[in-house]
Amino acid sequence: MMLNALYAYAQREGLLEDPDVELLAVDALIVVGSDGRFLSLTPTTDERGRGLKRAVPRIPKRTVAIQPGFFVDNARYVLGWGGDAAKAKKNPERAEAFQAVVHAVAKETNDPGAQAVAAFLSKLEKQLPKVVEQREEWTGEERLAFRWSGDEEGTLVHERPALREAWARRRGAEGVGDRAARRMRCLVTGEIGPVARLHPSIKNVPGAQSSGAALVSFNEEAFCSQGLTQGENAPVSRAAAEGYATALNHMLSRDGDRRYRQGVSLGEGAVVVFWTREPDPVVDTLLNVLDFPQPAQAVHFAESPLRGLEPGKFDATRFYAMTLGGNAARVVVRDWFELAIRDLKHNVLGYFDELKLEGRRERPLSVWDAVRAVEPPGARGIPPDLGTKLIGAALGGRPFPRELLAAALRRLRVPDKDDGASFLLHTRCALIKATLRRPPHGIKPMEVSVSLNPDSPEVPYQLGRLFAVLERLQWIALEGVNTSIKDRYFGAAMANPGVVFPRLLQLSNHHLAKLLGRSKGSARWVEKLIAEVMGRLPPRGWSTTLKLEEQGQFAIGYYHQRQDFFTRRDED
């Protein structure tokens, strides 16, 4: 159903109006006169340095074989120019192959535009220096198209009706004449016809080769069955294969400031793309609340961050999401969702509800923020698995992964110097809270409140509170310190309270004595608070070690108590 849904999306969005062309950036236009004279090389790049996107005849997928494009290709094919010594070795062959196509088409169609290009290529050797000097640098990757001076401004040679027909004819002949294309039932459309042997590549998937990787491929013998080779293992018609790939490439392409037009990055190794059967604004809302915050949307957030998740017109239609990662030459589907928009909204609101924690932020916690907050310092980012599971919790209403709890606790124990302490403390504790409330399979969920719950019967929670009180005491007694007990003991107290707390209480006696000399009121207040919290601990002494979930409760207790001090101070 994945490929069906993608193919349907491409059709709905009009990405496939002409299956013979694809939308690609063209870097420069070569303008030629009717006699083949070189007139100019016009760069198309805008102020951002990006080339103009144009519908160009699909350029063949090539690895080492030489296969020219149709009137549009890179400089190595069009001019036989560019690339380092190793790459340039085959440039003459490439140019020859490209010229062969142009000459054949010029003869076949008698089109003046095609003939002009053919004439230009015939005397390429003489004109080449003039073309090359128009540009400072040539990498060989510049995509070039032709314009004939006889055409109206804006029309390119490959867009002339006669050439479009010629291209369609060529493509048609390829499909029929291809010895290898066996006729089978397409498992996307159900129609019987020639199957795509190799599927188009998907670009911009993190972790995959930068030149693109295939979603459907069979490159080892163990992946094939029953003597079938390549695409025959999963018969998909060429139209459907191009359709789903176009849809994915469209969603994964860059768009303005966005990293992905219709996807959210889940750390370094994965991306999730989503779409709906009918056009629905829910996709934009999700992009805005789950992705890296865009300045332009900040205003919108301030008003109502989750607007767009109220019941809407298309609640019964289906929503699709696909989490993709790369595995060298292959694109991996890490996760897949298909559900009614109604259920999606329910899940997403539930997700933000679990993450709700008293604190400084009104904006919902995006997946992007969450992933960033638990990233180990200096390392190469979090494993893609964590982001994948987090998006599963958001979109699919699934449990929060235990890895998240572990990662958040680890980061609390070793905070970074330049962490922006309170901001990340909030994020990390919110994630801990969510994992405790909605734990993975087989672990008992815990009740965790949004703000301080002084009557909680949970010992680790009360220990966390106690730690916050002791930290506070130290702060007011010594009137600010360079290295607080939090910096020194937080991690140890969380893991082994039995070892650390006796020492901390001893220290606190000194702090109390000091404070007593200065402000009796404050000292008495802290003393009372310590007694209150201690009163909720079991009389039989300290627990020696805390498990992961208990450490989570400790962190929440600490956070709540600390937050309570802030709110109190604001009220006073």
Next chain:
Amino acid sequence: MKAQSGRVFRLRARGPVACFSRPEMKVERVSYEVMTPSAARGLLEAVLWKPAIRWQVHEITVLAPIAWTSFRRNEVKQRMSEGVTFFADDSDRRAQRNTVALRDVDYVVSASFHLTEKAGPEDSVRKFEEMFERRLEKGQTFQAPYLGCREFVAAVEPAPEQVRPIEPELDRSLGWMFYDFDYRGEETVPLFFEARLERGRMKVPTLEQVLKAQVGAGEERR
């Protein structure tokens, strides 16, 4: 002699993990949402298979909600065949592959069988009917029954009279699903059928129906 069993047998199969790999996603595996007919046939054949009979699955009822899980494993990328010896932990012959599998599945498979041309004079429908029933009741199997991949073990038992299928939205399309391979020609042809989930049940067409649709749509046989 009767060649077709008039009885419909119902087998229940459960397991913690299942992966009925979609052909397009069989390298980095992604499962179908519902058990495929060929996987169901495998379960039946684990209990009773003889050259004299051929199983026909009629219906697959889904009892547990469709839930997913995913993991990565090191798998071999080369086929073991005659004259080839290698160690599974040889890093040159392994590839790390992802699996998106189903979790906690529970199905009831309804099926019947018919005798094939391999049936001898001593074979009768009745004989196999009773054998199957006896074997299923006792939990006897020729091989460990599995859910899509050999490593995902299935617990197999007779289905109770009353079952309660899941109720997704009524009438949901599952797309073109793998049916089985057609081995009769020179080349193996994979067969597909249009699968639908209706009130938690997936109806399975007969092989004849699938082949007819195939010929009707004009597939060339080689």
